[in-house]
Amino acid sequence: MRIGHDNNGSAPGWFLEEVAVDVPAHSEHFVFPCHRWLAKNEDDGKIERDLVPGRLLRHYANMKNCVLGRKELRNT
Numbered sequence: 001m002r003i004g005h006d007n008n009g010s011a012p013g014w015f016l017e018e019v020a021v022d023v024p025a026h027s028e029h030f031v032f033p034c035h036r037w038l039a040k041n042e043d044d045g046k047i048e049r050d051l052v053p054g055r056l057l058r059h060y061a062n063m064k065n066c067v068l069g070r071k072e073l074r075n076t
Helices: none
Strands: 002-004 014-023 028-038 048-050 055-058 065-068 071-074
Touching (some): 028 048
Antiparallel strands (some): 002 048, 014 028, 028 055
């Protein structure tokens, strides 16, 4: 998965822990770890990253919620 941003705004950089992807048709939940900055003035200066899945959790429907960065995503 490739993720990034356009570097616009007064403070465009952000730190990305991970990206979580649900695939309901297969009852799968993928986690793509990053643990890096997407910022021109932090880390290695990159604003785009290529991520690979770090783990697969089957039957994600049993999970109550996932936390992605500062936002909490709830299963409904």
